[in-house]
Amino acid sequence: MPKPKAGIVYNDIKPIACKVASEITEKLTACGWDVCMATGMGGILEYSTPGSAVCHTRIEQLTPANFDPSVKFAVVLGGDGTVLSAFRQLAPYHIPLLTVNTGHMGFLTESYLSHLNDDLEQLMSGEYEIEERSMLAVRVFRHDTILWEALSLNEMVLHREPLTSMCHFEVKIGDHAPVDVAADGIIISTPTGSTAYALSAGGPVLTPDVPVLQLAPICPHSLASRSLVFSDREPVTVFPATPNRMVMVVDGNGGCYILPDDHILVEKSIYPAKFIRRRSPEFFRILREKLGWGLPHIAKPTSVELP
Structure with missing residues (x-):
């Protein structure tokens, strides 16, 4: 029986993302998983220039060579740019992604490095939800x-x-x-x-x-x-x-x-973005935590003293 397969997409210009990618690989391998890896650079789109031909890479040709539709899930290590790149690479294979913030705001990320051990246990046991978003x-x-x-x-x-x-x-x-x-x-x-x-x-x-x-x-x-x-x-x-x-x-x-x-x-697109969620998605919580939407203003006085 073939081993289950997982993927990792990481920002290779960030030392912490490289370090954690190696640690995840060791943990998954020890648990009997095959691991394939790709960098966020693989999904970086090229720019054309006025004096050269337009660069044309078909949507399906951005998928990394070592990934395939049998990949159960992939862990993304980086910020929002890495998340965007990862979905451009893996959405055609319908691979769900757990997005882990190693950047700044990380509006598109689901988890943090401090939760990663628990996240991996849930991923390997299949205890998670998938939220589909349109692309x-x-x-x-x-x-x-x-x-x-x-x-x-x-x-x-x-x-x-x-x-x-x-x-x-x-x-x-x-x-x-x-x-x-x-x-x-x-x-x-x-x-x-x-x-x-x-x-x-x-x-x-x-x-x-x-x-x-x-x-x-x-x-x-x-x-x-x-x-x-x-x-x-x-x-x-x-x-x-x-x-x-x-x-x-x-x-x-x-x-x-x-x-x-x-x-x-x-x-x-016919390819949705599949986000792995550790709990039911709560969009308003993300708006509040990341953008400050809906936070209460300063406390109102319970009584007013007249001068």
Whole structure:
């Protein structure tokens, strides 16, 4: 009977993540598991440059060679960037991930190093829940030729280059009539991404279980131009309605230049992100702990003394 198989994705530029990855490997191996490893760098998207061809790596080609669908779970050691990278690599294999914070805020991480021994015991015994979150499939086309694609857990951002003026974006959602957005840029985000760049741009916070996407303008020209929430069954096509070259960035990690003849197709991916939860997900608790949402203000006096 083959041994059960587990994976580790770690941030190899952080000594603590490297050290803990070795410790986890020793523990799992001693318990009869096979362990495969990959670094967060494997899911880092490349940028194109104005003078070279657009880098095109298919979504399914980012999966590490030593991983396969038989991997029961993977432990991610790093911050939010490593988590985003890990899902780009492993979501096509439907591998659930336990995300362990070795970074700073770690909004996307579930656990901490101090809990890791207990976490591993639960993982090996299968005593955990899985929370699925939607991801985006982002594809860039020039006429009918695909130039670039990627999975995205947070958002796709299309914005103007520095030293250029405000841009226009023609956005078509599903079968609805196209709309024109005049702004410095636009963000199309998942509910997970609603607490990232979209939140800074004035968009609402969306709970992860809501089947929607969000369109948020960046520094819009009109006061009437505000964030729009719509069904995630609707694909979104974005046309740059401006003669200027633009820049597209996915998950703050990689992207390409967008020329006037290009267009971007954004739709819900067939690959969900599977988060391992040690207990039932409690999104409002994370908002409170990480972003300070819903914390009580200063205590109100029980009585007021008149002067």
